[in-house]
Structure formats: C-alpha cells, structure tokens
Amino acid sequence: MKIVVVGAGYAGTIAANRLARKVPGAEITVLNPRPEFVERVRLHQHIAASGAVAAPLTRMLGDGVTLRQGTADKIGDGTVTLADGESLDFDHLFVAVGSTVVPMPGTVPIGTWEGAEEAREALAGLAAGSRVTVVGGGLTGIETAAEVAEARPDLSVRLVADSLAPSLSTGARDQVRTTLGRMGVDIVTGTVTEVVDGSGAVRLDSGAELDSDLTLWGIAASVPDLCARSGLEVNAEGRALVDEFLRSVSDERIFVIGDCAAVPGARLSCATAMPQGAHAADNLARIVNGRAPEPYSMGYTGQAVSLGRRDGVLQVSRRDDTVRRLYFAGRVAALTKEGVCRVVKYGARTANYAWLPGKK
Template structure:
C-alpha cells in the first residue's frame, strides 16, 4: 500500500477550503488532509458589509462542507510552525494544544484590516474582519437609527460598506474619509458613475484627508480637525499574522510568504502559500489579495500537490485580473473590466446588468465547494491567464448593449 502523505491546511476561508477539497479529491488514496480553522462557521468575507448592516445570510458549518471527503477538521488557531520537525502547533478552543505533523503544509490564513497603525482604531472602530465584529456593528446601527457614521478608507470595501449603510439606514448620515480619491483604480467613466451613486445615496465624501486618531465620538484628522461620528468603520490597511515570519519562513514586508512560480515557499518548498497570505509573483508584479486571485491559487496548489505525489512536473501559476466588481447597495453596482495587470479597460457595466454580473461572479462559493467534492476543479476554470485582452465574461449572455465603452 502506498505511503499516505499528511497534508495540513491552515485557514478555512475561501482559499483554504478549496485547497483542502481539491487536494483530497485529486490525490485521493495518497493523502490525508487536515483542515485547521478557529471557527466552525464558514465565513464569507466578501459579504461582511451585508452582515454589518443587519442582513441575514445563510450559515454554513465547515464540518458539513467537508463531510464525505475524508478531511479531518480541527477547530483551533495555528500558533506555531516548526519547519525542521514539520509540525504545526494548534491552540484549541478548550485551551489545549495539538501538534500536527505534515509532509505538505498549505498556508491559507488570510489577512485582516490593520487597526494597529492609528491610535484608537482597535479600541473604537468596527471592522469587517469576522462575523462577530460585523454583527456588533449591525447591532450598533440598529440601536442608533440616526446620527453620523464614519467609514475610514475608500477602497472597494469602504465603498461597498458606505453604500450599504446609506441604503439600509437612510436616517444615518454616512461620511467616507480617505487619503486618496474613491475607486482611483477604475477608469474615469466607471468612477464617475460610482461617485454619482455615492451622491445619490447621500454619502459625503472627504478625500485627501488622513485620520490620525480614532476616538469614542469621532476621528481626528491630520492638522487637528475633529470629525464627529456616532460610530466608525475601519477598512484601511491590511495585515497578515506573523506566524510565517516567526517560523523563519521567507516573507515580504507585509508578512506574506514569498512564493515561487509553483506557489511554494521560496525558502521551504514543502509549504504552499495561497490567497491573501501569499506574495505570488506574476509578470506584472505581485498579486494583491482578492477573492478573484485567491481562489485560483487554491485550485492550482491542489493540482501541484497531486502532481508532486504522482512524480509529475509541477506547473507554474499564471493569472490575470478580469474585473473590479463593486456593489453600490442592493440595487446598484458597477463593474470595471480590466486587463490582466488590473489596469482599466474601456468597458464597464452598470445598473441591473452589473448587479446580475456581480451576483454571478461573487455568489456564495458553496456550490463550487460541492462541485469540488465530486470533480477535480482546475485553476484554469477559475482564472484568466495574464495579459489576454479578450471580451468581458458574460458578453454573449448580456449582449453588447449592456456594456458601456
């Protein structure tokens, strides 16, 4: 009987879940997969802004999602990695410790909003890091009902949160604070549509300001100005847990594991890094953390693990961005289509067609996970290849009239 290899996946978010299912399916009979995560509930990070405004989403338990695959689920926090002994220390919810040995480790711990760089952000601001913090914000908004609410950071997360709050709580005045212009990465016309939507929803935009302190009743800006707010959501800055760096694994300045073209750690090739916690090089630069890029890395890592076990040559990961989809509340959206390097194309999509498109491409991954239990999902099914200038996905279904160029 073939020697069964131990594959440990730490992190059961979008990427970790797919990597675990993919490795178990592709290398069935050759591996035993253990999935480690602090919570049993599967968290849909892309929809935290909906939870934060009081919307109810379907709940899914990780043990149920991996049922029938042979994957073992361990609830706990990966608190240490011994690369020499090839073990992961897991701190369990009952204050115990478990030591898991691995032949291959998949590092998929994700990232969180960085509340440590600005005084008071950790103490006084809400985040969308997990369902508990999002639910706390929903309860706060429901109690207040009126007043001023501040959203710090005008990236896509901040924009989606601001519009969601403004639409679902029309008596709350929302102010979006940002150093740069909102959605600066979009083309001019898509961005103009987005700004008009913010104005229509009554969101006040203050760009070109820097928050230097978060207080219980508002924020202080560079220069000393105080902006009052009954609540504050912090969406700016990203941090990765220092787990890899503390283990002596090569990381970049953000704490992400530096990978080779095959998604293996450049210093420890027995470790694959995927999603937000991985610094993955491409011809246009290092991939930035999004679900759009993270899920294909998960599928590709599973493919390469299976190839390695079969003695086959590993394949490099190739990826190109396709779009920047942004919800503007529940009744509007804008999609900026991009080239592979994430620079904007002339095509963009708005209104009902954009809502349909975004709900299609950003829908819950539960169906994908169900498919992954039955089929070997390829990364080619989930990603474009870098640099291709093809028509936007959905052109044939929606028709040219739905697109603006």
C-alpha cells in the same frame, strides 16, 4: 500521507476539496478558528443585516476532509503547533490564513468576521439620526458605506478617504461617487489621524473634527504573522515568499496561498485566492503522481463593486489587472456581483473552478 490546510477561506477550502478529489487516500485536515465558512466579499451585508454570509464548514468541506477547530500558533519541521498546545503532523502543509485588519483605536474593523459581528451589533443599537463614519476609499469601505446607507436610511453615513476607488478607471470612479451621493453618503476627502477619546469624533489631517457615533475601519493592509514567526521567509509586508509553483522558498513541503502569499502582481481578492488554492492543490497532486509541478499563472477580468442590493459597478480590466475605460453600472452590475459571489462559493465547495491564464 498527512496534509494539513491552515485556514478555511476561499483558498483553503478549495484547496482541501481539490486535494480530496485528486490525492485519494490522503489524510486531509483543515484547521480553522471557527466552524463556519465566511464569505468575506459579503461582510458588508452582514454588517447591515442585509444578507447571510456564513455557512457551516461541514457543508462546505467534502468527503475525506476532517475539520479541526483551532488556531495555528507556529509552523515547525513537519508539525503545526496549535494555540491550545496540541499539534498536527504533516507531510505537506497549505497555509491560507488570508489578510487581516489593524484598526485605529476607537474604530471597528470591517474586514474580518469578528469586526463585522461587532459592527453589526453596534449598528443595530444606533438610534435614528446617528452618524456612521466609514474610513477607507477602497472597495471594502465603499461597499460598506453603500450597504449601510441603503439598509438604514434613518442614519447619516459618511465615507472618509484620501482617494475614492483608486483601483477603478476614471469613469467608473465617477459613477461610484455619483451613486453614493444619490444614496445620501457624504464623501469627505482626508485622512483620519485619530478618534477623539470621549466624544468619538474623528480628527482629520487637516485638523477638522467630525462627529461620529460609530466609526468603521475599512482599510485592510496586513496579514497574520504566522509565517513570519514560524521562520518562513517573508517580504516587507509579512507575506510569505513563494516560488513559481506557490511553494514556500523556505520549505518545499509548504504551499502558501491567498492573501498571505507574496505572489507578484496578485491582488488581495477571492479572484486571486481561488486560482491559487486550486493550482497549489493540483501541483501537489502532480508531485505525488511523480510529475513535475507547473508554474502558477492567472489573468484578471475585472472588479465588481456592489452599491447596495440593486446597484453596482463592474470594471473591466486587462489580464494584468490594469483597468480599461469600459465599465458597466446599475442593475446589471449588481446582478453580476451577486453571480460572482455565488460562483466562488460554489467553486470552493465543489472544487470546480476555472480561470484565465496570465498574459504571456
């Protein structure tokens, strides 16, 4: 049996390792554009040069899994065509290409490895007193602004957003605002409409122009179009429609997991990708062994936000991902976030991972 896993992020890596353990004898190939496993939840650390975020996939993938470096161009009938013209045949396919960023011209995206590399190099070249603008009030933008402000106190850091931390409770949101202010991050409410050619200044919907030596785009709102251009049924956002077992509604041989899957109620995060990757692998193992697949179910516990290396906010939520009033802040939240990052990486590498089921 030939199994191909496209993408070696959290979902793809745990799926491949779980398959190697639960479907003995299968020929498992992981296709990934780069030879490293990238901890996307730590990309803000890479940008600020405050931590390592990449590890060789040869150390992350277990015995029985073959790594093929390359990019999938199109999914056909039992075949994945690569950008270089070669192809991989499959009996079963796992699509785990994640999400991506479409930045505004003149900005550097910070939600991808390539963008983070560019941002890291540009940041390192800035002289003291330079202005860095981070666009986006979600957790990606918040963590990046805080990390840069802590690592480079000689720079002036600004965060521009319509709203700050909308996924958190009111109390947690206020805590984030207070901590960012204490770190020297200037928070500006508004929408960036363009980056002015030549000057690099950002123009807001109010008409105001703010000087900026480096503008980082922290809004991740799209997915690669692999599924769509391959003819798989997708939703309006381009995410592949899947059944209750995480199989494409267009082809039961294909499992779609992680950010690129249209799973109702799912939040784009490693907390979502890990259970989906593990469950999809378990379902294929059930099918191979003549058993019926089981419906996917998961419940959330909260969101962890790092604010530099020594501070953070831990938001507690219900299983359906609606937030509670309870949150924790400070050092305990920072340590919890670090622990979460380590646990998910360990889980991806070992295929040992457990999660709460969703609310019945």
